[in-house]
Amino acid sequence: MLIEMPRHTEIFGSVKIHELQRVLKIDSGGFENPRAKDISFEEIKNVLRHFAIIIPVKNEKIHLLDGVLRAIPFDCSVIVVSNSGRETPDAYKMEQEVVKNLHDLTQQEMLIIHQKDPELGFAFYDAGYDHLLDKDGLVRDGKAEGMIIGMLLAKSLGKDFIGFTDADNYIPGSVREDVIDYAAGFCMSESPYSMVRLHWRYKPKVVEDKLYFKKWGRVSETTNKYLNLLISTHTGFETRVVVTGNAGEHALTTKLTDLLSYSTGYSIEPYHFVYLFDRFGVGAETITNTDADAANAGIEIFQIETLNPHIHEEKGEEHVNSMMLGSLQTVYHSKLCIDYVKSKVLEELGDILEWEKPKENIIMPPIREIDAHKFVKMLESNAETFARFERGAIE
Amino acid sequence: MLIEMPRHTEIFGSVKIHELQRVLKIDSGGFENPRAKDISFEEIKNVLRHFAIIIPVKNEKIHLLDGVLRAIPFDCSVIVVSNSGRETPDAYKMEQEVVKNLHDLTQQEMLIIHQKDPELGFAFYDAGYDHLLDKDGLVRDGKAEGMIIGMLLAKSLGKDFIGFTDADNYIPGSVREDVIDYAAGFCMSESPYSMVRLHWRYKPKVVEDKLYFKKWGRVSETTNKYLNLLISTHTGFETRVVVTGNAGEHALTTKLTDLLSYSTGYSIEPYHFVYLFDRFGVGAETITNTDADAANAGIEIFQIETLNPHIHEEKGEEHVNSMMLGSLQTVYHSKLCIDYVKSKVLEELGDILEWEKPKENIIMPPIREIDAHKFVKMLESNAETFARFERGAIE
Numbered sequence: 001m002l003i004e005m006p007r008h009t010e011i012f013g014s015v016k017i018h019e020l021q022r023v024l025k026i027d028s029g030g031f032e033n034p035r036a037k038d039i040s041f042e043e044i045k046n047v048l049r050h051f052a053i054i055i056p057v058k059n060e061k062i063h064l065l066d067g068v069l070r071a072i073p074f075d076c077s078v079i080v081v082s083n084s085g086r087e088t089p090d091a092y093k094m095e096q097e098v099v100k101n102l103h104d105l106t107q108q109e110m111l112i113i114h115q116k117d118p119e120l121g122f123a124f125y126d127a128g129y130d131h132l133l134d135k136d137g138l139v140r141d142g143k144a145e146g147m148i149i150g151m152l153l154a155k156s157l158g159k160d161f162i163g164f165t166d167a168d169n170y171i172p173g174s175v176r177e178d179v180i181d182y183a184a185g186f187c188m189s190e191s192p193y194s195m196v197r198l199h200w201r202y203k204p205k206v207v208e209d210k211l212y213f214k215k216w217g218r219v220s221e222t223t224n225k226y227l228n229l230l231i232s233t234h235t236g237f238e239t240r241v242v243v244t245g246n247a248g249e250h251a252l253t254t255k256l257t258d259l260l261s262y263s264t265g266y267s268i269e270p271y272h273f274v275y276l277f278d279r280f281g282v283g284a285e286t287i288t289n290t291d292a293d294a295a296n297a298g299i300e301i302f303q304i305e306t307l308n309p310h311i312h313e314e315k316g317e318e319h320v321n322s323m324m325l326g327s328l329q330t331v332y333h334s335k336l337c338i339d340y341v342k343s344k345v346l347e348e349l350g351d352i353l354e355w356e357k358p359k360e361n362i363i364m365p366p367i368r369e370i371d372a373h374k375f376v377k378m379l380e381s382n383a384e385t386f387a388r389f390e391r392g393a394i395e
Numbered sequence: 396m397l398i399e400m401p402r403h404t405e406i407f408g409s410v411k412i413h414e415l416q417r418v419l420k421i422d423s424g425g426f427e428n429p430r431a432k433d434i435s436f437e438e439i440k441n442v443l444r445h446f447a448i449i450i451p452v453k454n455e456k457i458h459l460l461d462g463v464l465r466a467i468p469f470d471c472s473v474i475v476v477s478n479s480g481r482e483t484p485d486a487y488k489m490e491q492e493v494v495k496n497l498h499d500l501t502q503q504e505m506l507i508i509h510q511k512d513p514e515l516g517f518a519f520y521d522a523g524y525d526h527l528l529d530k531d532g533l534v535r536d537g538k539a540e541g542m543i544i545g546m547l548l549a550k551s552l553g554k555d556f557i558g559f560t561d562a563d564n565y566i567p568g569s570v571r572e573d574v575i576d577y578a579a580g581f582c583m584s585e586s587p588y589s590m591v592r593l594h595w596r597y598k599p600k601v602v603e604d605k606l607y608f609k610k611w612g613r614v615s616e617t618t619n620k621y622l623n624l625l626i627s628t629h630t631g632f633e634t635r636v637v638v639t640g641n642a643g644e645h646a647l648t649t650k651l652t653d654l655l656s657y658s659t660g661y662s663i664e665p666y667h668f669v670y671l672f673d674r675f676g677v678g679a680e681t682i683t684n685t686d687a688d689a690a691n692a693g694i695e696i697f698q699i700e701t702l703n704p705h706i707h708e709e710k711g712e713e714h715v716n717s718m719m720l721g722s723l724q725t726v727y728h729s730k731l732c733i734d735y736v737k738s739k740v741l742e743e744l745g746d747i748l749e750w751e752k753p754k755e756n757i758i759m760p761p762i763r764e765i766d767a768h769k770f771v772k773m774l775e776s777n778a779e780t781f782a783r784f785e786r787g788a789i790e
Binding site for chain 2: 002023024025026027028029031033035036041067070071073074075102104105106107108170171172173174176177307308309311391392
């Protein structure tokens with residue numbers, strides 16, 4: 001891969017945010033130049049071997065899931081966490097079959113579990129982590145909760161890198177690129193605590209019978225503006241470095257997943273930034289021992305512009321509003337959010353806000369204390385919906 | 396790559412048409428099974444090193460061309476043949492700049508020429524091949540003519556494989572897949588005379604504000620039906636083996652390009668079949684010496700269903716009608732087209748046909764007699780629009 005060097009890196013306390021980098025060529029020829037870095041396919045594959053890709057699923061069209069699964073390179077492990085309907089026809093059963101069939105054909109390692117499996121809830125309870133359980137002891141609905149399940153499964157496999165991809169992507173080739181882009185980011189990283197966030201070159205919308213290739217979504221634009229304000233109100237220098245506040249497609253080193261807390265709903269992605277700013281940014285309070293290693297190593301955030309556009313299912317205006325609200329709530333409740341920024345957020349939210357001031361999102365604390373191996377052992381013995389298809393043995 | 400084995404191969408004289416094969420996994424892990432063949436990335440790269448990809452261009456959006464160029468793997472050579480407007484603003488100049496910039500970054504071998512360059516016309520004239528010249532001695536408008544130019548440039552580079560891709564593809568990742576699929580086809584081929592034709596899994600259309608993933612275009616369906624009729628009326632067995640009659644995305648061995656004649660306009664792709672049927676099919680007339688080698692080796696046609704959908708610019712109803720007419724004209728004038736099929740074609744064409752019977756398409760004879768090296772030497776010395784950016788030297 002040939003990828004632009006970041007033109008600038010914003011250093012905010014221990015957090016290093018690299019400016020957007022464009023993918024210049026997926027399959028490059030080993031030629032570097034002062035503007036671009038070449039990463040060989042071998043280096044990428046070395047990362048992929050330690051990579052788990054998590055696909056949160058909720059009633060997406062089965063054809064789309066099938067395409068996504070076929071696009072994820074063999075070297076990664078795939079973890080499907082489904083919260084699809086189980087009434088007749090049982091969507092989860094169909095998903096499990098698609099996963100099994102593809103495993104039969106490809107021998108790729110694949111895991112699948114249903115979010116509402118009672119034994120899954122019990123395993124969390126048993127691990128002393130009840131932050132994502134409802135009053136019946138089941139895991140709550142929500143993508144963020146599904147992502148946490150996936151991260152634990154990835155940890156049990158001993159993976160070093162964990163990435164996410166949606167199941168509603170119309171373009172398998174763009175899913176493949178996402179995974180390769182993640183790996184490229186980790187190849188460039190100098191810290192064991194790093195994150196890669198993808199930015200779409202275009203996000204086409206259907207406008208009057210034609211595809212219109214819009215460069216920015218309204219929510220993303222606003223989220224990025226306020227995340228950048230959190231930085232600039234503390235450094236005194238205006239910045240636009242954050243362009244991936246709402247990046248659903250992102251990947252982290254397992255070490256970084258252990259460090260983070262997770263917000264729920266649409267705020268999980270912007271909260272990555274807010275949490276890191278609060279904890280490791282300029283003017284952050286004294287950090288705990290657990291965080292000292294990360295603070296010393298630095299936390300690197302890569303933002304990569306994909307070569308492919310992103311074409312997914314349209315979710316409608318309601319989705320846009322919840323996303324805006326969830327995102328700006330995280331900003332509002334940041335320790336770094338000064339009164340000026342708070343008043344701006346309130347102004348921005350306007351009618352969307354039904355209360356006097358933004359609520360605090362539910363935050364789920366780090367998962368590092370959970371023993372992932374023990375956790376998965378419990379699932380293996382008890383959880384009816386859990387299936388693990390191992391990678392074929394290479395002769 | 397993991398790709399389905401063809402379930403059936405139709406043998407029609409010396410022509411072997413393999414049934415549609417689906418791509419199961421782009422990046423596979425080396426596991427075969429009775430239904431699927433695994434082709435390693437190394438094998439694919441070995442083909443790519445001898446591969447030229449031709450992009451016929453005519454006023455496509457420059458952003459789309461840029462994406463397509465970035466998606467073609469480094470190991471291939473890229474040949475852009477443009478028939479874009481040269482009035483101010485000079486679209487060709489922009490195209491040349493995009494090609495040059497990308498070469499500067501990637502060091503990939505890239506060639507570009509304008510179809511209307513007078514020296515290009517003269518080079519054809521000088522080579523004694525005036526079948527694509529207009530009365531002013533310029534190359535005619537038309538994609539087929541551009542394709543022939545590209546094939547000669549590819550031959551001058553000593554390439555063994557020649558493929559085509561359109562410049563109006565919205566999804567760079569699908570262009571990358573096309574090239575990899577071509578290479579996979581050639582890896583499977585047992586004959587030096589072979590062709591790979593791609594079939595879209597879906598070709599989305601914008602239908603009432605939503606993307607609708609249509610599996611078959613109306614023209615393709617009809618063209619395939621009649622090509623299959625040419626076979627079945629001579630074998631006595633019904634067949635549906637041909638599903639890529641109008642496949643714009645196709646690739647051939649250079650040896651096969653030397654064998655073929657080329658029809659013009661939208662009929663170039665279906666005419667591949669018609670020409671091969673007429674010349675090498677059941678009941679074909681005695682073949683010339685030139686063809687004897689091919690007849691002995693057999694001519695293999697692979698049809699591959701891409702993992703990615705194909706999203707390109709919409710061309711409108713007029714385009715659909717010309718395509719239908721051009722395609723069915725080739726069938727009508729096939730030596731194998733018996734009266735029954737002729738009457739069916741006439742019925743099918745109905746109102747589209749403005750004459751009593753279908754015209755004969757203009758056919759351009761094989762290009763094997765043209766000395767490609769001499770041809771390109773002339774362009775290098777004289778043609779103002781011709782530019783060749785060589786592959787960077789690997790230290």
